Amino acid sequence: MSTTTASAESKNLIEGKTGHWEVVIGLEVHAQVLSKSKLFSGAAIAFGAEPNSQVSLVDAAMPGMLPVINGFCVEQAVRTGLGLKAQINMRSVFDRKNYFYPDLPQGYQISQFTQPIVGRGELVLDLPGGESRTVGITRLHLEQDAGKSIHDQDPQLTFIDLNRSGTALMEIVSEPDMRSAEEAAAYLKKLRSILRYLGTCDGNMDEGSLRADVNVSVRKPGAPFGTRCEIKNVNSIRFVQQAVEYEARRQIELIEEGGTVKQQTRLFDANRGETRAMRTKEEAHDYRYFPDPDLLPLELEPDFVARIKATLPELPDEKKARFMKDYGLTAYDAGVLVAERASADYFEAAAKGRDGKSAANWIMGDLFAVLNKTGVGIEQSPVSAEALGGMLDLLKDGTISGRIAKDVFVAMVETGKPAKVIVEEKGLKQITDTGPIEAAADKVIADNPKQVATYKGGNQNLIGWFVGQVMKATGGKANPGVVNEILKKKLAE
Amino acid sequence: MSALTDLTLAEARDGLKAKKFSAAELTDAHVKAVEAARPLNAYITETPELAKKLAAESDARIASGDARALEGVPLAIKDLFCTENVRTTAASKILGNFIPQYESTVSGKLLAAGAVSVGKTNLDEFAMGSSNATSAFGAVANPWKRKGDNRPLVPGGSSGGSAAAVAARTCLGATGTDTGGSIRQPAAFCGIVGIKPTYGRCSRWGIVAFASSLDQAGPFARTVRDTAILLREMAGFDAKDSTSVEKAVPDFEKALTGDVRGLRIGIPKEYRMDGMSREIEDLWAKGIAWLKDAGATPVDISLPHTKYALPAYYIIAPAEASSNLARYDGIRYGLRVPGESIDDLYENTRGAGFGAEVRRRVMIGTYVLSAGYYDAYYLKAQKVRSLIARDFEEAYKKVDAILTPTAPSAAFALGEKSDDPITMYLNDVFTVSVNLAGLPGISVPAGLSSDGLPLGLQVIGRPFDEETVFRVAGVVESQAKFTAKPDGAA
Numbered sequence: 001m002s003t004t005t006a007s008a009e010s011k012n013l014i015e016g017k018t019g020h021w022e023v024v025i026g027l028e029v030h031a032q033v034l035s036k037s038k039l040f041s042g043a044a045i046a047f048g049a050e051p052n053s054q055v056s057l058v059d060a061a062m063p064g065m066l067p068v069i070n071g072f073c074v075e076q077a078v079r080t081g082l083g084l085k086a087q088i089n090m091r092s093v094f095d096r097k098n099y100f101y102p103d104l105p106q107g108y109q110i111s112q113f114t115q116p117i118v119g120r121g122e123l124v125l126d127l128p129g130g131e132s133r134t135v136g137i138t139r140l141h142l143e144q145d146a147g148k149s150i151h152d153q154d155p156q157l158t159f160i161d162l163n164r165s166g167t168a169l170m171e172i173v174s175e176p177d178m179r180s181a182e183e184a185a186a187y188l189k190k191l192r193s194i195l196r197y198l199g200t201c202d203g204n205m206d207e208g209s210l211r212a213d214v215n216v217s218v219r220k221p222g223a224p225f226g227t228r229c230e231i232k233n234v235n236s237i238r239f240v241q242q243a244v245e246y247e248a249r250r251q252i253e254l255i256e257e258g259g260t261v262k263q264q265t266r267l268f269d270a271n272r273g274e275t276r277a278m279r280t281k282e283e284a285h286d287y288r289y290f291p292d293p294d295l296l297p298l299e300l301e302p303d304f305v306a307r308i309k310a311t312l313p314e315l316p317d318e319k320k321a322r323f324m325k326d327y328g329l330t331a332y333d334a335g336v337l338v339a340e341r342a343s344a345d346y347f348e349a350a351a352k353g354r355d356g357k358s359a360a361n362w363i364m365g366d367l368f369a370v371l372n373k374t375g376v377g378i379e380q381s382p383v384s385a386e387a388l389g390g391m392l393d394l395l396k397d398g399t400i401s402g403r404i405a406k407d408v409f410v411a412m413v414e415t416g417k418p419a420k421v422i423v424e425e426k427g428l429k430q431i432t433d434t435g436p437i438e439a440a441a442d443k444v445i446a447d448n449p450k451q452v453a454t455y456k457g458g459n460q461n462l463i464g465w466f467v468g469q470v471m472k473a474t475g476g477k478a479n480p481g482v483v484n485e486i487l488k489k490k491l492a493e
Numbered sequence: 494m495s496a497l498t499d500l501t502l503a504e505a506r507d508g509l510k511a512k513k514f515s516a517a518e519l520t521d522a523h524v525k526a527v528e529a530a531r532p533l534n535a536y537i538t539e540t541p542e543l544a545k546k547l548a549a550e551s552d553a554r555i556a557s558g559d560a561r562a563l564e565g566v567p568l569a570i571k572d573l574f575c576t577e578n579v580r581t582t583a584a585s586k587i588l589g590n591f592i593p594q595y596e597s598t599v600s601g602k603l604l605a606a607g608a609v610s611v612g613k614t615n616l617d618e619f620a621m622g623s624s625n626a627t628s629a630f631g632a633v634a635n636p637w638k639r640k641g642d643n644r645p646l647v648p649g650g651s652s653g654g655s656a657a658a659v660a661a662r663t664c665l666g667a668t669g670t671d672t673g674g675s676i677r678q679p680a681a682f683c684g685i686v687g688i689k690p691t692y693g694r695c696s697r698w699g700i701v702a703f704a705s706s707l708d709q710a711g712p713f714a715r716t717v718r719d720t721a722i723l724l725r726e727m728a729g730f731d732a733k734d735s736t737s738v739e740k741a742v743p744d745f746e747k748a749l750t751g752d753v754r755g756l757r758i759g760i761p762k763e764y765r766m767d768g769m770s771r772e773i774e775d776l777w778a779k780g781i782a783w784l785k786d787a788g789a790t791p792v793d794i795s796l797p798h799t800k801y802a803l804p805a806y807y808i809i810a811p812a813e814a815s816s817n818l819a820r821y822d823g824i825r826y827g828l829r830v831p832g833e834s835i836d837d838l839y840e841n842t843r844g845a846g847f848g849a850e851v852r853r854r855v856m857i858g859t860y861v862l863s864a865g866y867y868d869a870y871y872l873k874a875q876k877v878r879s880l881i882a883r884d885f886e887e888a889y890k891k892v893d894a895i896l897t898p899t900a901p902s903a904a905f906a907l908g909e910k911s912d913d914p915i916t917m918y919l920n921d922v923f924t925v926s927v928n929l930a931g932l933p934g935i936s937v938p939a940g941l942s943s944d945g946l947p948l949g950l951q952v953i954g955r956p957f958d959e960e961t962v963f964r965v966a967g968v969v970e971s972q973a974k975f976t977a978k979p980d981g982a983a
Contacts, residue, residue, distance in 0.1 A: 107819020
């Protein structure tokens with residue numbers, strides 16, 4: 001599935017004592033399905049609700065209770081599969097994964113083991129410098145989440161909160177196609193972006209809606225895969241990157257010092273920036289998977305899939321291609337703008353019928369700076385897309401210069417007023433009348449005989465300095481093009 | 494008022510409608526009979542107050558002319574059905590004093606049809622057993638005894654309490670569940686009628702699960718007609734059970750035409766087993782003759798995979814049970830025996846809460862699902878199951894119903910077989926195939942053994958063709974003229 005070339009790989013290699021090493025990464029992401037109710041019960045789902053307030057008889061595994069599949073969750077899984085350009089399996093089976101744990105009320109998790117709802121797909125990574133590369137998706141399956149064990153409320157007792165018990169998760173498994181911490185981070189970013197575009201997962205990692213198990217191994221370039229370690233439940237993109245970097249280093253050092261990597265489950269300690277082996281249980285888990293006899297195999301109708309397909313939104317990759325084609329954006333700019341649906345929508349509203357490149361520059365420069373500084377999302381931007389568009393229009397028709405536009409933008413952020421009003425109130429209208437510009441040019445020439453002599457002596461580059469002086473004299477309101485023209489004419493006399 | 498308890502359900506229904514007696518009188522007579530039959534230990538929980546309240550409501554409805562299908566009819570509910578605000582134990586210590594806040598779909602439908610619940614009946618723990626001896630609440634005694642022998646006999650299992658309760662005239666009908674024969678075998682042992690409908694006919698919602706792919710609810714009563722009346726009220730699609738089937742429920746009573754002319758009745762040669770008792774063989778032959786006399790055509794058929802049914806069943810059922818019973822962990826409800834660690838808590842709770850037979854089946858089930866054994870046991874058993882279902886499909890190309898004995902013997906004495914689980918499991922030899930194939934099967938009392946115990950014949954039908962099953966069973970019943978009553982009846 002990978003489209004990486006050798007040269008692309010080589011720059012990701014890690015320098016060890018015995019030469020170069022390659023890190024191999026695969027991710028298993030658990031994405032909570034965006035849905036009003038749970039996978040097999042009608043209980044509601046809301047983050048931060050009172051403990052045990054969102055638990056049905058089914059979620060608590062009361063005697064005689066039976067699961068009933070939530071059709072909307074199936075729809076969401078299919079939608080996600082289609083968004084990942086994956087094969088949709090028209091027949092899939094729910095299995096029971098049996099193990100005892102206090103926050104697992106049934107004593108088993110209903111999951112999909114041998115026949116998942118979604119098969120092979122792919123995801124395109126957007127890498128720095130506008131490069132991209134494809135990572136294979138192995139499968140996506142639906143499963144129930146467990147409840148939560150709370151150990152810090154009492155010195156002796158563990159408390160159980162079943163609110164999350166039975167919530168629908170999509171487990172999305174990648175191929176071991178990533179070759180650097182940056183690529184792992186790019187994968188997670190892109191996956192989150194696609195899920196958010198599709199509306200199938202809110203992607204809020206800090207609320208646990210998206211969690212990643214990161215599989216890491218190292219090898220000498222061209223060698224077979226090494227033994228992997230799985231770092232469980234990493235809950236931020238930055239942590240994924242740190243965990244991979246640390247783990248790859250650890251494995252390389254271990255091997256170079258004559259040791260061997262043991263396949264194990266590790267956890268990432270964010271405070272210390274390191275991975276640690278989890279306490280190994282004495283007995284290996286045997287989950288005794290078997291098809292859940294309470295549920296029939298899930299059979300999808302072709303119409304059902306077709307209907308979902310017909311309502312898929314434009315996804316980041318297509319949007320990016322369109323932005324490049326229709327607005328002349330670079331791959332990098334287009335990639336940044338489409339990463340979030342809101343910024344893509346903002347861009348389109350601001351750029352429609354205008355110069356896309358200029359709109360992109362303003363959004364990615366001045367607007368993102370303001371948003372970053374104030375910590376608000378683009379949805380709450382103090383300058384609406386329409387307002388920015390209005391300013392771009394004033395720039396285009398020469399009412400204001402680029403330099404004045406910077407001031408106008410700041411005033412728009414501060415006052416919320418349209419550019420037009422600000423320009424009028426502050427008298428920032430660009431001077432296109434040649435009279436005052438000629439007067440100012442004459443004065444600059446008269447006041448600076450030395451520079452005039454140098455210019456005339458052959459240093460034509462000095463024109464920029466003259467333009468600057470005239471702009472300064474006119475308070476920046478003069479049209480720089482006009483100034484340039486007039487100065488050239490006068491200095492040639 | 495012993496006459497009231499001796500009525501059939503249909504007679505009682507009609508008598509109530511004709512106001513020959515009141516629901517209160519009918520219920521009172523049965524509540525007294527429940528008390529009188531306490532030595533049988535057929536009930537785990539008696540609900541006389543609830544019964545009287547429901548009977549009063551029924552009388553009010555009868556008076557105002559809006560009586561429902563089972564208005565005022567006293568019934569017993571197997572203690573595997575969760576009943577709202579009435580203790581539900583599954584005959585296990587592990588559920589302790591569990592009082593559900595919900596009513597199972599099937600028992601709820603019966604109540605909604607006007608039935609009066611007199612109590613919750615005893616059973617094998619989690620419905621695992623063929624003798625009702627594994628109950629944590631003590632064994633149930635069959636109201637029947639051998640001639641000249643006072644030893645208590647088992648009522649069969651797992652729905653032994655329900656069968657004994659109906660046979661002893663403490664109620665007009667009862668609910669049961671049948672996973673491998675748990676309705677039909679006790680019906681045969683107690684000389685009454687019991688039907689396991691097609692898998693998916695009745696909702697499993699609210700019934701404590703034993704083996705989900707095999708469990709099915711069904712009624713007991715003293716006549717075929719009575720079970721037909723009850724099944725109509727119990728059956729129906731339930732959105733809360735994904736395995737229940739969306740099919741209209743026919744008026745089964747109307748199927749009792751008494752006319753089996755032209756029907757082809759399959760007689761499977763594989764059910765003629767080595768060492769089968771003469772009595773059972775003779776009874777079967779009689780059954781064939783009765784149907785032939787009535788105009789049906791016996792047809793020899795083969796169900797070649799029959800001999801694999803019992804081993805397949807005793808892999809699949811424990812496998813599902815081992816998973817279904819994992820929820821009884823001492824964390825949220827039921828018994829909890831504390832321990833030093835969470836593993837100790839689980840082990841202490843489940844060790845103390847489950848009886849020996851349940852523990853045995855949980856261990857067998859865990860074993861057959863284990864990595865490395867799954868393919869050899871569970872997967873193979875599922876393949877056998879498909880083959881058994883296909884045997885029946887093939888047979889039903891040639892016949893309309895199948896006639897077999899219900900059980901290989903009459904009721905046995907308490908303790909006679911419980912030392913050896915394999916002998917005990919053999920009780921299900923004629924019944925398990927029906928569960929594996931998901932078919933409807935009924936047991937009809939058809940005669941007495943030489944020592945005076947009832948024997949049953951089983952009629953097996955096509956999926957969702959309970960009507961033919963009832964029709965054939967009705968003819969067997971009327972030809973058999975089974976009128977014997979146990980001495981233990983009130």
